[in-house]
Amino acid sequence: xxxxxxxxxxxxxxxxxxxxxxxxxxxxxxxxxxxxxxxxxxxxxxxxxxxxxxxxxxxxxxxxxxxxxxxxxxxxxxxxxxxxxxxxxxxxxxxxxxxxxxxxxxxxxxxxxxxxxxxxxxxxxxxxxxxxxxxxxxxxxxxxxxxxxxxxxxxxxxxxxxxxxxxxxxxxxxxxxxxxxxxxxxxxxxxxxxxxxx
Amino acid sequence: xxxxxxxxxxxxxxxxxxxxxxxxxxxxxxxxxxxxxxxxxxxxxxxxxxxxxxxxxxxxxxxxxxxxxxxxxxxxxxxxxxxxxxxxxxxxxxxxxxxxxxxxxxxxxxxxxxxxxxxxx
Numbered sequence: 001x002x003x004x005x006x007x008x009x010x011x012x013x014x015x016x017x018x019x020x021x022x023x024x025x026x027x028x029x030x031x032x033x034x035x036x037x038x039x040x041x042x043x044x045x046x047x048x049x050x051x052x053x054x055x056x057x058x059x060x061x062x063x064x065x066x067x068x069x070x071x072x073x074x075x076x077x078x079x080x081x082x083x084x085x086x087x088x089x090x091x092x093x094x095x096x097x098x099x100x101x102x103x104x105x106x107x108x109x110x111x112x113x114x115x116x117x118x119x120x121x122x123x124x125x126x127x128x129x130x131x132x133x134x135x136x137x138x139x140x141x142x143x144x145x146x147x148x149x150x151x152x153x154x155x156x157x158x159x160x161x162x163x164x165x166x167x168x169x170x171x172x173x174x175x176x177x178x179x180x181x182x183x184x185x186x187x188x189x190x191x192x193x194x195x196x197x198x
Numbered sequence: 199x200x201x202x203x204x205x206x207x208x209x210x211x212x213x214x215x216x217x218x219x220x221x222x223x224x225x226x227x228x229x230x231x232x233x234x235x236x237x238x239x240x241x242x243x244x245x246x247x248x249x250x251x252x253x254x255x256x257x258x259x260x261x262x263x264x265x266x267x268x269x270x271x272x273x274x275x276x277x278x279x280x281x282x283x284x285x286x287x288x289x290x291x292x293x294x295x296x297x298x299x300x301x302x303x304x305x306x307x308x309x310x311x312x313x314x315x316x317x318x319x
Binding site: 013014015016017018019037041042043044045068073075076078079082083084085101102104105107173177180181184185187188191192194195 | 214230231232234236262264266267269270273274275276277295297298299300303304306308309310311312313315316317319
């Protein structure tokens with residue numbers, strides 16, 4: 001054991017971890033999606049609310065000094081040196097300040113939409129649009145639900161041209177994985193377009 | 199080790215920031231969620247005034263581990279982990295590897311590797 005340990009510094013490289021945010025309204029399937037593509041674990045973020053965080057809206061919780069938020073956290077190991085982290089973002093508006101840290105340097109986001117309550121995902125879409133975080137909209141199709149065409153959803157959400165909209169079932173591992181692939185390919189396309197403009 | 203009051207039902211018996219003596223921010227710097235931590239020593243040197251949680255971090259960080267993974271594995275709040283990491287860093291017991299700047303675009307080759315990796319799942 002000791003001899004293995006002393007070998008460490010020569011052999012272990014520092015991996016790269018990429019963040020993907022899974023956002024959407026309450027009950028849209030965030031936890032389900034993180035759970036179906038990765039090993040899901042809870043992550044506690046005991047956050048200090050100082051009330052002096054500038055733009056952060058802490059209205060309603062001014063009297064509190066800390067608040068505990070538990071997020072869904074999932075990891076997908078791509079290779080030994082490359083890991084993908086999924087974060088199910090806390091839904092309530094007063095936790096926006098957590099999103100800022102999560103989305104910093106994030107690869108992109110998946111916004112889950114429920115066509116029965118489409119408006120629930122507006123705040124997420126606004127947030128990522130403002131921050132310039134690339135995102136795809138994934139419509140979680142519950143069993144007996146009336147399906148809409150992706151184009152209709154894109155129109156209803158007033159998405160910028162090119163933002164992918166996919167229909168999927170958050171419980172299905174392959175379908176959830178395909179949403180992530182869609183996102184990463186979209187990010188790569190955007191990157192190439194930006195590079196070409198320079 | 200087990201105690202009548204301590205089981206899964208009991209919830210946290212120690213308030214999170216009690217472990218940090220009430221400190222809510224690390225001494226020297228912030229630790230990115232996806233920064234990697236590596237212990238510089240296999241075992242904690244004696245004589246350090248450190249807590250069990252510090253020891254647990256050093257043990258978990260023998261192989262490179264990210265800040266967020268540490269929090270999840272040790273079931274400590276991110277804010278608490280950061281303060282404890284600050285202590286360990288000041289004591290020279292861990293090295294920190296920050297991720298590339300957030301302003302930098304993601305490498306297209308890395309993105310391709312991610313897509314291929316996801317397809318192979």
